[in-house]
Amino acid sequence: xxxxxxxxxxxxxxxxxxxxxxxxxxxxxxxxxxxxxxxxxxxxxxxxxxxxxxxxxxxxxxxxxx
Amino acid sequence: xxxxxxxxxxxxxxxxxxxxxxxxxxxxxxxxxxxxxxxxxxxxxxxxxxxxxxxxxxxxxxxxxxxxxxxxxxxxxxxxxxxxxxxxxxxxxxxxxxxxxxxxxxxxxxxxxxxxxxxxxxxxxxxxxxxxxxxxxxxxxxxxxxxxxxxxxxxxxxxxxxxxxxxxxxxxxxxxxxxx
Numbered sequence: 001x002x003x004x005x006x007x008x009x010x011x012x013x014x015x016x017x018x019x020x021x022x023x024x025x026x027x028x029x030x031x032x033x034x035x036x037x038x039x040x041x042x043x044x045x046x047x048x049x050x051x052x053x054x055x056x057x058x059x060x061x062x063x064x065x066x
Numbered sequence: 067x068x069x070x071x072x073x074x075x076x077x078x079x080x081x082x083x084x085x086x087x088x089x090x091x092x093x094x095x096x097x098x099x100x101x102x103x104x105x106x107x108x109x110x111x112x113x114x115x116x117x118x119x120x121x122x123x124x125x126x127x128x129x130x131x132x133x134x135x136x137x138x139x140x141x142x143x144x145x146x147x148x149x150x151x152x153x154x155x156x157x158x159x160x161x162x163x164x165x166x167x168x169x170x171x172x173x174x175x176x177x178x179x180x181x182x183x184x185x186x187x188x189x190x191x192x193x194x195x196x197x198x199x200x201x202x203x204x205x206x207x208x209x210x211x212x213x214x215x216x217x218x219x220x221x222x223x224x225x226x227x228x229x230x231x232x233x234x235x236x237x238x239x240x241x242x243x244x245x246x
Contacts, residue, residue, distance in 0.1 A: 025102035032104060032172060041103050 002061045006034040008052045023047055108172055112165035119164065 009019050009030075016034070020027040023044065032038035039060075040048070049056040132142045 026105065028172075029102050029104045037172065038104050044103060 001039050002036060002063060003033065004059055004061070005030070005048065008054065008059065009034075012052065019051075022051060104172070108168045109165065112161065112168045115164040115168065116161040 005019075009016070014022075016027045016030045020030045023030070025044065029038065029040075033040055045056055045060060049059050052059065136142055
């Protein structure tokens with residue numbers, strides 16, 4: 001699973017810390033998601049989609065080879 | 067086992083648990099977001115790893131103890147108070163070590179050096195108190211073999227924690243302080 005969180009966060013002018021606060025998670029979790037080290041739960045994924053005002057499939061890209 | 071030694075061990079285990087709990091609460095108060103979904107997953111993985119390691123070490127300890135007992139011409143015991151104690155102590159150690167390892171593999175050096183080293187180190191240090199009555203006693207009467215197994219476990223675990231701390235600190239410094 002790839003994602004566009006870093007790109008969208010930077011476009012929104014947010015730091016990892018600020019995004020983490022808005023999502024009520026640790027900055028390390030944001031860091032792990034951006035680096036494809038952790039796939040968030042559906043609830044957190046929807047929270048991110050709502051925050052960036054994007055459909056969820058625009059944030060997370062499922063790749064077949066996985 | 068002398069009553070004072072047994073009481074010392076129990077007090078040590080309880081104290082270790084208490085210090086771990088206080089460290090965790092303090093950390094949670096300072097950083098309310100610390101308990102997010104990913105951290106819960108890391109903790110669950112750590113618990114599972116710790117249980118497996120503790121079981122493995124306890125089994126090896128039990129076999130080593132019985133082999134030594136057999137070589138001394140003593141009766142083999144299927145389960146001894148020491149076996150149970152060993153399992154409890156190793157489980158406490160392994161829980162903090164496994165948590166540290168899982169967190170390190172999930173976040174690199176950043177997370178562990180920023181906030182969780184204190185609670186891990188405190189828990190490990192408090193757990194060491196468990197062994198003070200034993201070390202002061204000098205040896206276990208009739209259980210010297212198990213004493214060596216336990217001391218070996220402590221030395222290995224302390225070495226592993228120090229090595230991880232060193233690696234984490236280096237990684238934290240090379241990341242320029244850890245902030246993105």
